[in-house]
Amino acid sequence: MPELPEVDLVTRTLERFVKRKTIGDACLLRQRLAPDSSPAKFRNSLKDATVTSVTRRGKHILIDLDNGRTLIVHLRMSGRFSLLDADDVDPKFTHAVLYFTDNTRLTFDDQRHFGLMKIVRTNEVASAKEIIKLAPEPFSEEFTAEYLIAELKRTNRVLKEFLLDQTKVTGLGNIYAAEAMFAAGIHPAVRTNKLSKPRTVRLFAHIVEVLRSQIELSKIGEPDPKNIDGRYFADNVDRQWLVYDREGQPCVNCNSPIVRLKQSGRSTYFCKVCQRR
Ligand SMILES: [Zn+2]
Incomplete structure (x- = not known):
């Protein structure tokens, strides 16, 4: 399972490469990756939104969008993102795809099938059940x-x-x-x-x-x-x-x-x- 430094690296890499990209379409290929969303709801919540920031809380990656929503991602055992060009092939075990308007796309593949995604209102991230129970961040003033x-x-x-x-x-x-x-x-x-x-x-x-x-x-x-x-x-x-x-x-x-x-x-x-x- 990736640990905090690994998740921190994924977060920084996403922030660098997908921030300011606009999602033209979104496809949930494996329903259980996002148990709270149907493929239609997943698409409607993400379509036409622009990524404003990528941060993390604990090992949860928070992809903030300009439509007031946040995509929460937990990589669990084997979740992985790839930012691909039009002529690249999707990785095996691709479970979700964000198609950006610049013809690139972000795939999420997960060989072990334990990864999780959830879409919440950005102003409700802190009270989401995955987030609210987490201990203070290790580099925060609260962790002493x-x-x-x-x-x-x-x-x-x-x-x-x-x-x-x-x-x-x-x-x-x-x-x-x-x-x-x-x-x-x-x-x-x-x-x-x-x-x-x-x-x-x-x-x-x-x-x-x-x-x-x-x-x-x-x-x-x-x-x-x-x-x-x-x-x-x-x-x-x-x-x-x-x-x-x-x-x-x-x-x-x-x-x-x-x-x-x-x-x-x-x-x-x-x-x-x-x-x-
Ligand atoms: Zn010893």
């Missing part, structure tokens, strides 16, 4: 060490699961949660209400740092408008994880083998020596 201390104290959940809960911390996925916990020296199975304030402050700093550094990395290289796919943002950047996907390899701090733990059906990688409960 004090916020994290208070939220952790409220439950006794397993830390890793808490960190992946987008209503508690926005933007961490499986990779970055593992990397932040390693950097902070905290065991992924520790109970949230057992974490001391100094350790929480350290964890907070590493959460912000891992997301910030990965977003910076995603700015390297020239985005390809025909393949707006955050998953491969760093083709020309060798991303070296400290623990993620390194089972059995030596810890960069202490040389003990990195361990893999299953939590809620997903793998967590950590160092038994460096990460304490």
